[in-house]
Amino acid sequence: MSKRSAGALLILVIAAGWSASMAADPVINEVAWSGTAASSSDEWIELYNPGPNPIDLAGWTLQFGDTVIHLSIVDGSTREVRSARIEAGGYFLLERTDDSAVSDVDADIIYSGSLSNAGCTLRLVDAHGAEVDTANAAAEAWFAGTSADADVPRATMERVAPAAADTPENWASNNGLLRNGCDAEGSPINGTPRAENSATAAARMTPQVRLLFPNEAGVTLRGNVVVRWEAVDPDGDDAALRVDLWLRSSAGEWRSVADGLANGGAYTWDTAAMEDGSRYQLRVVAADAQGFTAMVEGAVFSIANDG
Numbered sequence: 001m002s003k004r005s006a007g008a009l010l011i012l013v014i015a016a017g018w019s020a021s022m023a024a025d026p027v028i029n030e031v032a033w034s035g036t037a038a039s040s041s042d043e044w045i046e047l048y049n050p051g052p053n054p055i056d057l058a059g060w061t062l063q064f065g066d067t068v069i070h071l072s073i074v075d076g077s078t079r080e081v082r083s084a085r086i087e088a089g090g091y092f093l094l095e096r097t098d099d100s101a102v103s104d105v106d107a108d109i110i111y112s113g114s115l116s117n118a119g120c121t122l123r124l125v126d127a128h129g130a131e132v133d134t135a136n137a138a139a140e141a142w143f144a145g146t147s148a149d150a151d152v153p154r155a156t157m158e159r160v161a162p163a164a165a166d167t168p169e170n171w172a173s174n175n176g177l178l179r180n181g182c183d184a185e186g187s188p189i190n191g192t193p194r195a196e197n198s199a200t201a202a203a204r205m206t207p208q209v210r211l212l213f214p215n216e217a218g219v220t221l222r223g224n225v226v227v228r229w230e231a232v233d234p235d236g237d238d239a240a241l242r243v244d245l246w247l248r249s250s251a252g253e254w255r256s257v258a259d260g261l262a263n264g265g266a267y268t269w270d271t272a273a274m275e276d277g278s279r280y281q282l283r284v285v286a287a288d289a290q291g292f293t294a295m296v297e298g299a300v301f302s303i304a305n306d307g
Contacts, residue, residue, distance in 0.1 A: 024051035026086055027162055028062075028122050028135035032101075032191055033115040033145055034154040036183035042101035043115050046193055047092040047124070050163045057084045059127025062094065064120050067113030069094060080110035091194045100184040102193045117147065134166045135159075143171035146190075152176035156191030158199040172199035177291075205235045207294045209243075209286040217299040221280075227257075227267045231286035231294075239263055241286050250279030257282070271303050278302040 029048035036042045045062065049055050057071040068076040071092075072084035079097075086092045095107035096114070119142045122135040136143050136157070145157035155174040164170045174190045178198035181189045192198060212228040214221060227245060232238050245257040245267060258267055263286070274280070280303055285295040 024053070025132045026050075026055055026057075026092070026124065027133045027159065028124055028166075029091070029159045029162055030191060030193070030197060031115065031122065031135055031142075031145065031157045032154075032189075032193075033117065033119075033142055033157060034147055036101065036154055036189055037148075037187055038183035038185040039101075040148070040154075041096065041114070042184060043096040044101045044107075044191075044193060045094045045122070047086060047094075048159075048162050049086040049088060049090050049092070052088050054088055054090075055086045057086065057092070060132075061125045062122065063125060064113070064115065064122045067111070069109060069111045069113070071109060077111050077113045078109060079112060081108075082106070082110075083108040093193055102181045102189065103184050103186065105181045105193050136171075137166050139168070143168045144173045146173050152190050154190055156189075158192065158197035160197070160199040160203055162197075162200065172197075172202075174198050175202070178202075202292060205288070205290065206292045207231055207233050207241055207286040207288055209284055209294045209296050211282060211284045211296050211298040214282065214301045215298040216301075218301070219299075220302040220304050221271050222303065222305050223270070223272060225269050225271050227269050227282065227284075229265060229284045229286075229296075231263050231265075231284075233288050236288055236290075241288055243267075244285040244287070245269075246283040246285065247274075248281055248283075249275075249277055254283060272305050274303050274305075276302075276304050276306055 026047050026049045030046040032044045060071040062069040070076050070078040093107050094109040094111055095101040099107045119139055121137050123131055124133040126132050146155040157171055158174055160170045160172055175198045176190050178201050179188050180195035181193045183189050209231040231241050233241055241263040243261040243263055244259050246254045247257045248254045281300050282298045287293040
């Protein structure tokens with residue numbers, strides 16, 4: 001099963017309310033607090049403007065710890081300003097020390113100051129001193145992102161729904177598959193500077209699946225049973241989805257019932273091949289052609305064929 005299935009349903013819940021809460025203010029969209037494979041010091045931060053109009057950042061600052069990055073003038077932790085404006089639907093990239101942290105994508109700001117690997121809160125403050133957005137607010141550790149020894153090493157912390165609130169559920173680690181940009185040594189970054197976050201794309205593209213039957217606690221099955229589900233692909237053809245069915249008992253691990261089923265919504269399952277028992281559970285996994293998967297696990301049921 002794909003690692004992308006983990007948290008997919010939660011991501012979709014967040015995304016469902018995204019369009020209704022589109023904001024006009026820029027947000028802190030991605031944080032490369034772990035640096036890159038080329039250097040742990042090659043940190044970078046991305047802002048995003050989800051609104052319909054460009055935004056002038058004159059007088060704005062981005063703050064974390066003792067670091068104050070001015071977004072329109074060379075002052076405090078700001079070493080160089082190349083742009084002080086975010087276009088509508090555009091990105092704004094801040095790179096630490098020099099422009100090689102993301103070697104093939106130009107920075108808007110060059111700054112000094114280190115993001116603690118233990119976690120910190122970033123604050124975006126407008127020209128009037130008002131806090132417009134935060135990232136990792138009130139957290140002792142980073143909501144997402146990974147260190148060098150993770151399965152996806154030095155993955156960035158990505159906002160799932162750019163206009164939604166700064167909550168743990170609205171941040172995810174880059175998945176190592178949807179990426180953009182290269183580090184100082186020319187290797188791909190596990191992040192998406194100046195591009196849509198992998199977590200945002202997953203919220204748009206991940207299938208949605210429901211188990212319709214059996215999904216009532218305490219039901220007893222016997223003989224041939226029609227397993228029913230509903231699976232849809234938000235960005236593709238529902239009929240092109242492939243569905244896997246898995247089963248486990250209270251004493252066992254998940255094992256395959258059927259693989260690669262067409263998304264017809266039903267499968268006839270002969271429960272007579274199973275031992276009678278009272279603690280069974282089914283899992284349905286739906287996958288699209290791009291490899292995005294979603295899964296759902298049903299309620300506990302019984303099998304009783306003897307007698």
